[in-house]
Amino acid sequence: MKRMAFERPTEHYDQRLYQVDEQLCSLVKQRKEASNNNPGFPPLEDIAKWAEKYQLYEDQLRSIFDILRNEDDFRPQVEPIHFQKYLPVHKSVENDQCLYSVTFIRQYSNASVVNFNIDWDPDEEENSLYHRFWSLYLGEDYDCRQTGGGGTEGHISYHFIVSPPLPDDISGLELVFSETKAPFEKDSTSLQIVISIE
Template identity: 50%
Template sequence: MKRMPFERPTQHYDERILHIDEQICELLKQRKEISNNNPGYPPFEYIEKWSISFGLYEDYLKEVFGAFRSEEFYKPVIEPQGFRKHIPILKSLEYGGFFYSLISVRQYSNASVITFNMDWDITRDHSTHSNIPIYFELYVGEEYDCRMDSGTSTSGHSSHNYVISPPLPDDISGMEFIFRKFKEPFENNLIGTEINEIILRAD
């Protein structure tokens, strides 16, 4: 998803806290490494205790630890440039009343883009699904960065675009496109349903 450039909110900075801010950055790095980049979120009783111990507002600390969980959102964004061609995939999977499909890969000079579709019969009862906000993360291999760029949803159909960088090879035979279900972006726990992954394999 596209982000607006961040503007410095004030020109003031107290240079006396420079060393403290460097220590904060160092501790954030240690926190990420020790937790294998999966720190979770502290129990509220811990936050309440820290609020009292350090004289900080409890709701402020809740926001701070919430922000710690969203580092992935700030990865540099690759904008596809230099369209080259379409590569057909034409793969689908039907499960649990939902029809998942991939039509093609759009190849650019600096990235690839795919559209993941989900269709369902609106006359059937999907109330068990409608109250669960589902976010799909795409995985195609350790060497690729995948991010959801945009999406739309209407009655009986949803469609989401994913940007993959670096670009996929023109020969994608045998590659697997794995869509993992999460309740929200940057969440590390898969939704506890019978099927957590939608796997579509290019022939």
């Protein structure tokens, strides 16, 4: 999904807030470093206590902490440009009456696009696979972002943009797909599909 450009919502800014706002930025950075960029979410009782102590709204604080928890959502997004070629993969893994596969990777000058397919017998599947979410992990050197997908009865496909682009020789690469509890979440369920490329 392409992120919309942000426009400043108002021309007004009270310059007396400049030092306070800069201090807020410094505290956000300090918080990120102290948590090793994995802050979790404060207990709701603590948020209620802080709201009362500092005369703030609980909903406002919950929103702030939710935004701070998902910093990766705000990283600049790479949009693939200049298609170069397809890298054939043709690998699949069967798990619990579902076939998970990657047939190819599209190479662009600035990124790669991985299509992750799930196929199942719709008559055998009681719970819809449409309401599941996935993340892709290729190692610390790569940013993997799900950008959408779609499907029909018995088939669904997810698209992941990977940057920087993968090498043309992808032998030895492991594509680790983890089912997550919600879109763009880090917390995964126990279901993990590993597709190894020889």
